[in-house]
Amino acid sequence: MVRNSPDDRRFAPATARNREPILAVLKGILPAEGIVLEIASGTGEHAAYFALQFPRLTWQPSDADPDNLASIAAWAAASGAANIRAPLVLDVGAADWGIEGVAAILCINMIHVSPWSATVALMAGARRRLARGAPLYLYGPYMRGGRHTAPSNAAFDADLRRHDPAWGMRDLDDVTRLAAEHGFDLAERVEMPANNLSVVFRRR
Secondary structure: OOEEOOOOOEEOHHHHHHHHHHHHHHHHHOOOOEEEEEEOOOOOHHHHHHHHHOOOEEEEEEEOOHHHHHHHHHHHHHHOOOOEOOOEEOOOOOOOOOOOOEOEEEEEOOHHHOOHHHHHHHHHHHHHHEOOOOEEEEEEOEEEOOEOOOHHHHHHHHHHHHHOOOOOOEEHHHHHHHHHHOOEEEEEEEEEHHHEEEEEEEEO
């Protein structure tokens, strides 16, 4: 659920719950400097928060929905961080992302609320833009071995598929195989609160 503030900022309650655990993982994987491309920035809360935590990195938020850009920009302005770029309209399925070489790519809570083709496009686009060893970070809920890891995840998956049959939780094995096909090795998998995972791939 997303709620609005009196200005253009929108709030996703899950962000306040997951940003600290995600930050703990990012501290161990992000480079010291460079551009971090965040795919599907949504409200923009993560971008504003993480940019403040990594002042030597340049944060590039993006989203496929132009309606989200005002919220992303408002959060960036409210944060006072000088290292957040203006948000991009970025559809992972497009050949032109509006940005080329980057030091890292983050994608939080996207692949289960988009068709599988979006995950394929994400991997292909990341391969073209990341150098060897650079991280591709994914966060969200996953099935493992074809099974849900908790009843709440199964219920969430059913809700997603009722909303759009092309959506739904992906199996981590499938995502890992797809990543390997696009030149990425699974480097780290971290259990997160509320039955989510942080998954770190690195460009081979």
